Amino acid sequence: MSDFICRITFLFLAASVAAPALAGPQEDLKEFQAFFENRFPDVSMAEFGNGAYAIDENMRENWLATEEFPPYEPMVDEGREAWNRPFANGNTYADCFDGTPGVVQYYPYYDIDKKMVITLPLAINECRAKNGAPALPYGKGEITHVMAYMAFESRGELTDVVSPTCDPNALAAYEAGKEYWYKRQGQFQFSCAHCHKTYAGSKLRTDVLSPGMGHTTHWPVYRADWGEMGTLHRRFSGCLEMVRGRVRDEQSETFRNLEYFLTYMSNGVPLNGPGYRK
Numbered sequence: 001m002s003d004f005i006c007r008i009t010f011l012f013l014a015a016s017v018a019a020p021a022l023a024g025p026q027e028d029l030k031e032f033q034a035f036f037e038n039r040f041p042d043v044s045m046a047e048f049g050n051g052a053y054a055i056d057e058n059m060r061e062n063w064l065a066t067e068e069f070p071p072y073e074p075m076v077d078e079g080r081e082a083w084n085r086p087f088a089n090g091n092t093y094a095d096c097f098d099g100t101p102g103v104v105q106y107y108p109y110y111d112i113d114k115k116m117v118i119t120l121p122l123a124i125n126e127c128r129a130k131n132g133a134p135a136l137p138y139g140k141g142e143i144t145h146v147m148a149y150m151a152f153e154s155r156g157e158l159t160d161v162v163s164p165t166c167d168p169n170a171l172a173a174y175e176a177g178k179e180y181w182y183k184r185q186g187q188f189q190f191s192c193a194h195c196h197k198t199y200a201g202s203k204l205r206t207d208v209l210s211p212g213m214g215h216t217t218h219w220p221v222y223r224a225d226w227g228e229m230g231t232l233h234r235r236f237s238g239c240l241e242m243v244r245g246r247v248r249d250e251q252s253e254t255f256r257n258l259e260y261f262l263t264y265m266s267n268g269v270p271l272n273g274p275g276y277r278k
């Protein structure tokens with residue numbers, strides 16, 4: 001793995017970069033989290049990862065009942081098998097991920113060398129390529145099973161994205177993600193922030209709009225609506241379709257930068273994937 005990455009091991013480097021006097025990621029993070037803590041004073045940091053189920057009592061009860069026999073359990077088992085099954089060259093996923101599936105808290109990170117945000121699905125396919133295995137399609141299917149097992153083994157770890165001030169290009173990727181989140185999209189001219197910040201907690205048809213803080217902690221998700229597991233980027237596309245906006249490809253630069261911003265905004269919220277949503 002490249003040494004030039006904005007990862008946890010680079011905390012020292014990150015800390016040595018002087019904090020900008022102007023509003024930067026750290027100030028954004030404070031503002032973002034204070035907003036939700038004020039709006040939902042009864043919701044604990046850990047509960048924010050449960051989305052709408054943290055703030056709506058009725059939906060919460062149904063969800064808790066479903067979680068007693070979680071529909072994602074077979075996929076976690078399949079993911080565990082895939083994790084342990086050797087590639088043709090005898091290596092396994094463990095050889096790419098520091099020997100343990102419990103590393104989800106390190107994703108996404110900014111790779112200074114490659115000048116891009118590396119997400120977990122990208123890292124999984126990089127691992128496969130390195131070991132002569134074909135890439136898995138993104139969004140659903142086998143890749144989400146491997147992710148589900150890794151998420152399960154990472155439960156309880158805190159979201160801890162290194163501050164994008166670690167590198168100027170990382171900061172630019174973060175700023176692009178932030179701009180996208182606050183930008184009006186599609187025919188209905190709604191931004192992510194409209195629904196998941198300004199109107200968080202309000203009803204939209206049969207849904208309660210979840211707070212943006214905690215949006216990244218519980219992927220992949222088994223959605224009853226999908227009848228299978230899906231990724232965070234698949235959810236982004238679903239929301240864009242809702243406002244008749246331009247859908248992007250899974251793992252496109254736009255979505256990776258968005259994920260980078262949004263995950264940093266959830267720093268401190270414990271990982272609780274895989275998740276279930278209706």
Ligand code: HEC
Binds near residue numbers: 052196204235
């Ligand atoms: C018109 C309102 C609307 C807009 C705009 C919107 N969403 Fe959503 N979003 C929803 C609804 C409704 C749901 C399902 C209920 C919930 O969890 O909030 C949802 C769910 C989500 C979830 C899953 C939450 C969870 O707990 O699993 C994520 C992540 C998400 N949206 C991200 C985004 C992003 C990123 C954007 C901007 C590209 C966006 N949304 C724009 C309405 C919206």
